[in-house]
Amino acid sequence: MSLSTALRTGDLAELPSRRDEDWRWTDLRGLIRKVPAASPAATVAPGGPFAGLGLALTVVNGRADGPSTIVAEGEGDQLTALRFVSTSAGTGHHARVRIEVKAGARLTLLESYEGQATGYIASTELDITLGDGAQLERIVLAADDAEAINVSTASVALAADARFSQTVLTTGARRQRLETRVAHPGAGASVRLDGAYLLEGQRHADLTTAVTHGGVDGTTAQLTKGVVRDQARAVFQGRIVVEPGADRTDARMRHQALILSERAEVDAKPELLIFADDVQCAHGNTIGALDEDAIFYAMQRGLPADRARAMLTAAFVGEVIDRIEHEGARAVALAWAEQQLGEL
Secondary structure, three states, rough: OHHHHHOOOOOOOHHOOOHHHHHHHOOOOOOOOOOEEEEOOOOOOOOOOOOOOHHHHHHHOEEEEEEEEEEOOOOEEEEEEEEEEEEOOOOOOEEEEEEEEEEOEEEEEEEEEEOOOOOEEEEEEEEEOOOOOOOOEEEEEEOOOOOOOEEEEEEEEEOOOOEEEEEEEOOOOOOEEEEEEEEEOOOOOOEEEEEEEOOOOOOOEEEEEEEOOEEEEEEEEEEEEEOOOOOEEEEEEEEEEEEEOOOOOOOEEEEEEEEOOOOOOEEEEEEEEEOOOOOOOEEEEEEEEOOHHHHHHHHHOOOOHHHHHHHHHHHHHHHHHHHOOOOOHHHHHHHHHHHHHHHH
């Protein structure tokens, strides 16, 4: 069951629902009562949040402006901006893009979701493969319309000694799910999965990840932080599976959220499923309000209460952004956080 299948076939029974354990907090079947008409072809002006940082592949209403495959090979760092733009209100579209980083190559992928209309339904599938010793840093900035429904699913397969780093930044939508599934071979490969959500109004964001360690000597590090207020709802689901024989796995997961109003909600489900003995694995999950003592001490030093809260919130989210390796993308992420936190 998937949103993409429902859009292709017109069959609402293909939509995931709260009866599906992995979708119980992001019910689509109870929300979508009719499959929308297909989104029309359209064009958009060059730009996007990562404008000027690399060659761009733009997908508008599910249609790419070139081959829907990105291949990185050879020496040197390759930089590509991948834009998914929705421009038609009340319609639906699906896109599929393949990203291949060949052995020894390095790619920085600047991925954006841009809502230029209201009430659209979008589905995206990304197939990502990394060859031996390949490196990929993926930075995702999701700026969907408040009334949109958007599901993006990335399936990532790593080879030995590959390195995959990811940072997902989002402001949510009516329903939004940004999912990443990683097939981890061990064999000296490493994964970093980070995310930050900043939600207000009635926006909903679901950050779901699953990493399956299938071999020895693999590492995974995961950090997700979020801030919610008003009637917003955040969902974090992180699953790390260590298969039998995947000894010497080092996997660590941490999720932290701040709730700034009484009607906001955060649902978190961190999971470790370990079937090997010689491993180092841990997870942590904390959900709460800003530290009133820290606010008090900041006010004692002359900061107004609102400014103190903004400063502490920015520092809280900044830990995720500081881990972005690409300098230009990190600057864009910092500007995004400053803008969003100014509105919270």
